[in-house]
Amino acid sequence: MAVCIAVIAKENYPLYIRSTPTENELKFHYMVHTSLDVVDEKISAMGKALVDQRELYLGLLYPTEDYKVYGYVTNSKVKFVMVVDSSNTALRDNEIRSMFRKLHNSYTDVMCNPFYNPGDRIQAFDNMVTSMMIQVC
Amino acid sequence: MDASEEPLPPVIYTMENKPIVTCAGDQNLFTSVYPTLSQQLPREPMEWRRSYGRAPKMIHLESNFVQFKEELLPKEGNKALLTFPFLHIYWTECCDTEVYKATVKDDLTKWQNVLKAHSSVDWLIVIVENDAKKKNKTNILPRTSIVDKIRNDFCNKQSDRRSLPLFSRCCSSSRTPWCSTTNWTPSSLSMWSTSGPGVSVPPGALDCWVFLSCLEVLQRIEGCCDRAQIDSNIAHTVGLWSYATEKLKSLGYLCGLVSEKGPNSEDLNRTVDLLAGLGAERPETANTAQSPYKKLKEALSSVEAFEKHYLDLSHATIEMYTSIGRIRSAKFVGKDLAEFYMRKKAPQKAEIYLQGALKNYLAEGWALPITHTRKQLAECQKHLGQIENYLQTSSLLASDHHLTEEERKHFCQEILDFASQPSDSPGHKIVLPMHSFAQLRDLHFDPSNAVVHVGGVLCVEITMYSQMPVPVHVEQIVVNVHFSIEKNSYRKTAEWLTKHKTSNGIINFPPETAPFPVSQNSLPALELYEMFERSPSDNSLNTTGIICRNVHMLLRRQESSSSLEMPSGVALEEGAHVLRCSHVTLEPGANQITFRTQAKEPGTYTLRQLCASVGSVWFVLPHIYPIVQYDVYSQEPQLHVEPLAEDFWAQMCRDFPLPASKQSVLQFSSDPVYWSWRQTPQDSLLAGIPQRVKFTVTTGHYTIKNGDSLQLSNAEAMLILCQAESRAVVYSNTREQSSEAALRIQSSDKVTSISLPVAPAYHVIEFELEVLSLPSAPALGGESDMLGMAEPHRKHKDKQRTGRCMVTTDHKVSIDCPWSIYSTVIALTFSVPFRTTHSLLSSGTRKYVQVCVQNLSELDFQLSDSYLVDTGDSTDLQLVPLNTQSQQPIYSKQSVFFVWELKWTEEPPPSLHCRFSVGFSPASEEQLSISLKPYTYEFKVENFFTLYNVKAEIFPPSGMEYCRTGSLCSLEVLITRLSDLLEVDKDEALTESDEHFSTKLMYEVVDNSSNWAVCGKSCGVISMPVAARATHRVHMEVMPLFAGYLPLPDVRLFKYLPHHSAHSSQLDADSWIENDSLSVDKHGDDQPDSSSLKSRGSVHSACSSEHKGLPMPRLQALPAGQVFNSSSGTQVLVIPSQDDHVLEVSVT
Secondary structure, eight states: OEEEEEEEETTSOOEEEEEEEOOOOOHHHHHHHHHHHHHHHHHHHHHHHHHHHTOOOOEEEOSSSSSSEEEEOOTTTEEEEEEETTOOOOHHHHHHHHHHHHHHHHHHHHHHTTTTTTTTTTOHHHHHHHHHHHHHO | HHHSSEEESOOOOOOSOOOOOEEEEOHHHHHHHHHHHHHHHHSSSSEESSTTOOOEEEEEOOOEEEOOOGGGGGOOTOTTTTTTTEEEEEEOOOOOOOIIIIIIHHHHHHHHHHHHHTTOOOOOEEOOOHHHHHHHHSSOHHHHHHHHHHHHHHOOHHOOOHHHHHHHHHHHHTHHHHHOOOOHHHHHHHHHHHSSOOOOTTTTHHHHHHHHHHHHHHHHHHHHHHHHHHTTHHHHHHHHHHHHHHHHHHHHHHHHSSTTTTOOOHHHHHHHHHHHHOOOOOOOHHSSOHHHHHHHHHHHHHHHHHHHHHHHHHHOOOOOHHHTTHHHHHHHHHHHHHHHHHHOOOOOHHHHHHHHHHHHHHHTTOHHHHHHHHHHHHHHHHHTTTTHHHHHHHOOOOTTTTTTTTHHHHHHHHHHHHHHHHSSSSSEEEEEEEETTTEEEEEEESSSOOOOETEEEEEEEEEEEEEOOOEEEEEEEEEEEEEEOOTTHHHHHHHHHHHHTOOGGGEEOOOOTTTTTTEEEGSOOOEEEEEEEEEETOOOEEEEEEEEETHHHSOOHHHHHHHHSSSOOOOOOOSEEEEEEEEEEEEEEEEEEEEEEEESSOOOEEEEEEEEEETTTTEEEOOOSOOEEEEEEEEEEEEEEEOSSSHHHHHHHHHSSSHHHHHHHHOOOOHHHHHHHOOOOOOSSSSSSOOOEEEEOTTTTBBBBBTEEEEEETTTTTTOOTTTTTTEEEEESSEEEEEEEEEEEEOSSSEEEOOOOOOOOOEEEEEEEEEEEEEHHHOOOOOOSSOOGGGGHHHHHHHHHHHHHOOEEEEEEEETTTTOOSHHHHHHHEEOOOEEEEEEEEEETTEEEEEEEEEESSSOEEEEEEEEEEEOOTTTEEEEEOOOEEEEETTTTTTEEEEEEEEEEOOOEEEEEEEEEEEESSSSOOOOOSSSOEEEEEEEEEOOOOEEEEEEEOOOOTTTTSSESSSSSEEEEEEESSSSOGGGGGGGOOOOETEEEEEEEEEEEETTSSSSSEESSEEEEEEEOOSSSSEEHHHHHOOOOOOOEEOOOOEEEEEEEOOOOOHHSSSOOOHHHHHHHHHHHHHHHHSSSHHHHHHHHHHHHHHHHHHTSSOOEEEEEGGGGGETTTTTTTTTEOOOOOOTTTTOOOOO
């Protein structure tokens, strides 16, 4: 269902990025990187309101011809970006939100690991991400 | 956002263009329902499910229903929006299975086939329920069965599922560009290109349409808004600009307008098709000078026009993105532009965009975009002929693990190819940063403390981790070293090494993490230190704080660390001191490289730069951090002499003997514990026996040549014992034994010459010598406590009183060393192992001399041949030894007593000079090479002859058998003169009358134990005739206070001297008392009984109060040898009194 999932550090470097193996990986890297513009914009524009409402979901960041890019930001300003296929109309806002929540939970688990050094590349994420990418195809 | 901008109630738009819906099947049925349908359908609000997270909208939709004709279906490739039938409906009323099977099914199949042939997949079959018919035919099957049949026959699952959403989408999209709200994003447009999966169009047609739509929308917006509004809405419109740019770019690539040679015939055909497909321009814009239509037509018509339009669009987009702070998006469009420029062979224009994008990716650490952009940049730099930049980018790419092995090898080869080219200007160097080529991982010194003496060899072993995919031959690897003369450099380095906790002297370098400049990992850890600043005057604390020592690492500009692309000022240091290693092949991965250098000037050497040269290419690590230093020191030759007396090991062997075999094993083991035992020198040497002294010669910069020797000037009382088997061992600086040689010692009267073995500089020579301190008589003799002693020994006495330590003697030896014209003076301290005291014992008139020898040392000795001789000239004096054993052991910290009886025939001499001597040798040594001198002790005994015998007796009261407590008893003291007038009697107390001599004595009865109460006078002065057997009887009354066997009270005898007229006339009373108390104190030394002192003091104070102001006689204690108390030790029985019925009770 998702074609690319990325976790981006507060300082905007990727902690984790994975895309469907059939597609050009580089394209998604560029796409996710460019989407950070909108993430930054959204955070700064309604940062205050978001904090008050505890709303972490940023909604659709920007669409392209073939993909839709969604964003999510944790309280510690770690960003989650998810790219889905535009033709996949089954994915509604609520589905995207729940996927982000799942991702957030997994990220929290990673942070709880005492052997994980915050700021390092995340290694133990593949299973969950794969399940989110395969779920509906 | 949509929701908030949607006004309530909704604006009703009338539809100019209605989506076409075809109707097939039962036309009559349709005609019958059409009026209702056309009326009711627009009233029914429909949900418009919109994509991209926008909320669904309720809309009212009108449709244009037409009869189904095959001609209506669009031909292949023709997808005119307004004539396009979106939905095909088949109407039927059939409720009879037979009728269905006979006619309806065939008709449906035909209809479906026509639709399929035209790739139309959006259809709907409507079964209308007719109530009238249902009533007529009661036996008819339920309508549902027909529905099921139709579903089975025509609806496979997929098409069934798709039909409805598609209907809604097509309807909605029909109004999209013209009636949408203000948020313009490509989403609404992108729908067109993806909608209608079955619609196929010529390549580029959709791009054209999207491009036109975008521009038209933008134009409309520009037409109805003022400049300020447009500017404030850039965030909403910039997406369309970007989208249009992207579409124009892809059209350009499609039509061959971007290729270097221009479009070929195929490209031209495609262009013509596309332009034809555009059709005629709409009349409302046809007359305007500028329109999206005209723009597109112009752009596709020539290479130049395309370039102009494309650049305009791109620049506008980049500018807009930049203005609203979407830097990443701007860089991304810029990268497209760079690609375009590269295609157009304008790399100089492309470079700035690529650099800009790369900087952005580096700053945020996006590895894949970095690699990709770098690859583009490499090509650009190659075209531009920027050799240095290109080589650096190549080295970065060659070490990039995101590239394939082949690609990495290619870039590595590019560097090697360049390096192998003969350069036009010899000596020209291309300096590149090292980190992409190889990384310094660790460094290790040999010797590991990184301290080496002048002339010594130092090895520096480094581990370089090559990042290149292939082995690279490096002509030379050079470490530039900074030299500084620093004092205390040795200590500094040792401190540094311990601080950095380098086990085995290995220094690790943190790995460089180039791709993540902003991640916390790449920053070095804070090095914080406490800082105290004290006032120089009173050392009070002025300031305290925390200092960050590596602030220069932490606070350097982010840009400079991230723009590693440019060979930014990596300066090659040219120092005088370098470590060099030539012709090394660096294999991919870790490589060990060893530098070897001979230390020259003393000082501190800091490793600064690491360079590796491949042809004319030099890879440079500009700063080696953490700081690595080594120290070269120069040392003056030194001689060190220390006592190595009885070592602990030897003592252990003696005290706990082991089998011989085991002993030898232990003795030669290099066990460090054992070593430390041996090395521990004792405080001092023992006098009188051979002692070992360790000589350590640290050669320093001096080389010991053949014939070099140490010249020892002999001290008088110290012998250097020459042993044939003594050997010298030469150790290297690291305490490894390098050689061993016999020691040649030559002695003359004054000088002992020790020839040193040949030893190189910075070595240590160790050897041991045996020395013997001769016991010197004056130093040892005259230990006298009891009797008068010589004044010089008083110091020794004081020393012994305080510390119970041994008497020491210092021997100074002057040594001439071959490396110096000056003599070295060394003091060796020897301790006398024994302390000797003597005492005089009497038994009536018989006299004995007792000598006590106390062993103060840790060693056991064997004493032999003890002698006591009279050194005076009294011939008739005989010293009869009462000691039987000639050999006697004296253990550590124990004493041995010797006793002689004094015998004489005639009148004894007033004083006696004795010399005690005893031979001694260490008990452990079986055989000594030399005979040792005996230990001697001289002393003097004076006034030893007994003059008076004092006898005391206590008698019970008359008529009683025993003394009783509380009853007075009589004390009889009998003082008897034993000899006639002697020399010693001739003093002031002697008076002469009628040829008879008499002297004045004072007696005193004291009972220290308070057993007796003396009643009446306890002291008195008697005039004693100086004649043999003259007696004096004193009677006193005493009362026993306790019952039992009580010792008799002491009777003391003093010489009663008349006052000295000369003295008393000048002194006042106070000074006289002082004087007298001094004399008493002096005697107090001999009789260390404080209570007796007190009692005597009381006598004096009584006397002084009586005769205050008058000249007073003086008292002098008789020497111990002159009075013999024959009743000392006797006891008298006292029985309790009988009136013990009186009981005293005191209540408090």
